[in-house]
Amino acid sequence: MQIPRMCFIFTVPGRPLVRRLLLRPPAGWPKRPSPRRVLSLLDGKEWEGTRQEAEAELRQRIQAMSRVLDWPRLCVVSEDHADWEPVVEDGLAWCVAASKRTGNIVLLDREPNLERITEVKPMVLHFPERRCVR
Numbered sequence: 001m002q003i004p005r006m007c008f009i010f011t012v013p014g015r016p017l018v019r020r021l022l023l024r025p026p027a028g029w030p031k032r033p034s035p036r037r038v039l040s041l042l043d044g045k046e047w048e049g050t051r052q053e054a055e056a057e058l059r060q061r062i063q064a065m066s067r068v069l070d071w072p073r074l075c076v077v078s079e080d081h082a083d084w085e086p087v088v089e090d091g092l093a094w095c096v097a098a099s100k101r102t103g104n105i106v107l108l109d110r111e112p113n114l115e116r117i118t119e120v121k122p123m124v125l126h127f128p129e130r131r132c133v134r
Helices: 035-043 051-068 091-099 114-118
Strands: 008-010 018-023 074-078 105-107 123-128 131-133
Touching: 018 091, 035 051, 035 091, 035 114, 051 091, 051 114, 091 114, 091 123
Parallel strands: none
Antiparallel strands: 008 131, 018 123, 074 105, 074 123
C-alpha cells in the first residue's frame, strides 16, 4: 500500500485522541458459557433448540449486532482499565467483541469465532477519535 504524500490529521480541541470503553459481560454470566447458555441468558428463558441451531442463531445475532454498534471496524483491546472509564455490561455486545477478537484487536468484519466466548474476562476497547483526511 502506498502512503499518500499529503495527509492531514484534524483533532477536535478538548477531545481525547482515543475513546475507551470497558466492556464486560453482565453480572451472573457463567465462567465458560456455551452458545445454548448464552442464548438462554440473552432471552431470559431456556433455549430449546439443538446445539447446532444455537450456534447458528448466536452467530446470526452477533453479526446483526456488529452492524448496529457504533464502533469502528477495527479497535485495539487491552485488559487494563481505570475506574473512570465508561462501563458497558451487555451480553451480546460482549459476545461481539469476544468472538471477533484476534490477539489484541477486534475486527468487526470478521466471522465470529464462538470458541472465544468461553474466555470470559473484561476488555477495554480503544477507539481512535482522529480522522484522517487527504
